Amino acid sequence: MRLKSFARAADELGVTASAITQHIRTVEDWVGKPLFLRRGRYVVPTDIADAAMPSLREGFDRLLEGTRLLREADRKSYVVSISAPPSFAAKWLRPRLEAFRTLHPEYEAWLSADLKLVDFSTSEIDICVRYGPGGYPGLTAEQILSESITPVASPAFIARHGPFHRPQDILQARLLHDMGAENDPSSPSWWMWFDSRGFDDLRALDGPRYNDPALVIDEAVAGRGVALAKRAIAESDIAAGRLQPLFNDQTPLSFAYWLVWPRGRTLPAPVKAFIAWIKSEAQRGLFVDGEGI
Incomplete structure (x- = not known):
C-alpha cells in the first residue's frame, strides 16, 4: 500500500513480483473479496483493505516484537x-x-x-x-539533559590572547565554527550570538569550520581558538580544567537530549x-x- 506497486514491494522485500502477486491472490481468495485495484501502473487498496490496515499493521508490529524477543532472548x-x-x-x-x-x-x-x-x-x-x-511518535521519550551554549577556550589560549571580560574582547580572537549536522535551529552561530548582544557591525568572523561539535571542542582544548560550545559536549573538558568558560553567560537552547524507546x-x-x-x-x-x- 505504501509503495503502490507490487514490483517495488518485491524489490524492497527481496522476492519476485510474481511471489507478491501470488500471496495477494491467496489472501483475496481466503477473504473472498478483492483487496487491490489497478490504476494504470499503480495498485490502490480497496475500501475494505484500507479500513483493515491499522489493525493489520498493529498485528504485524506485535508479531515483529514477539519474534525479536524470541531471537534475542539470550543476549537481552x-x-x-x-x-x-x-x-x-x-x-x-x-x-x-x-x-x-x-x-x-x-x-x-x-x-x-x-x-x-x-x-x-x-x-x-x-x-x-x-x-x-x-x-x-510511537516512542516513549524522557528528557535527561537540557542544553545551552557558552564561549570556551583553553587556559593556554586565554593566557596568550586574553584577557576576555566582555563579548567584544573575543572579536579579534580566532573563532572555531561548528557547521555539523547535529546543530539545531535553536543553536546560534557566532554571527547570531554576537548580533543578540548588540553587535551589528561584525567583520567576516573568519575561522576554521568543522562538521562535528566534538571536533570543535577538541580544537579548543588544543588551544586553537574560542568555541561556542554546547554545555553537555564540553562539560567534561571544563570539569578537568582543559577548557574554561569565558563569561558567566549561557544561552539556553530549545533542543534537549532525550532517552527514547518503543x-x-x-x-x-x-x-x-x-x-x-x-x-x-x-x-x-x-x-x-x-x-x-
Missing part, C-alpha cells in the same frame, strides 16, 4: 545496546560508561555513535539518546539498569560557570 539478558549522536557519544557518554560497567559488572553496554534514526522494529538497538525537540515495549533488566544510571549521571552535572577571565 546481559546486553544493553545504545545509539547516540556522535558528539554526545564521544564527549559525554563514552567517558562515563565505565562507571556503568563498574556499577553493573553483570551487564555489557554496547554503544553505537550514529545520527541516523533507529528503526526499532528491525534494529538490535535497545534504547537511543536523541538530540531534538521531543515528541517522537512505546509499550517490555524492557529487559540491563536496559532498566542503564536508564536509571544515565538519569542519575545527568542529574549530577559537572558544568562550571565562568566569571569572566
